[in-house]
Amino acid sequence: MAEYERSATVHATPEATYEYLADPRHMPEYVATMTQAQRSDRAHLHVTAEVEGRHEEGDAMFRSDPSSRRLEWGREGHAYRGWLTVAGDNGSTSTVTIHLETHDELDRAAVELALDATIANIQHSLSNR
DSSP, X not given: OEEEEEEEEESSOHHXXXXXXXXXXXXXXXXTXXXXXXXXXXXXXXXXXXXXXXXXXXXXXXXXXXXXXXXXXXXXXXXXXXXXXXXXXXXXXXXXXXXXXXXOOTTHHHHHHHHHHHHHHHHHHHHTO
16 A cells, blocks of 8 residues: 655644535645546545546545544545644644555656645645635
8 A cells, every 4th residue: 555645734723624625615726636636425525636647537525524624535535634734723824634545656756746736736726825
């Protein structure tokens, strides 16, 4: 199993950061490769992405826990899942941590690049709000 993790400081309150990241409508703005995300039911999103020249589309499990400022996602029937947390002391900055797990280690470099881009997109999106 391959695991990846990134953390970054965001110049927005933890509440504002979590609210923005937990809204599926914003996901294409910050998730690298994602082009669309919409709720298909309470626990799932329908997502589309352009990944290394391939169009990918499907449903993914998506959970949001505002009390712990945590998001969890995964693709059912696939060895892919992740979580995101927003931490902070209710000041003007917060720390976003993204963790991914996958059994496929073949695309390690592509996953690393996408994770770096996602963190950069989060910082950029929230600094402009």
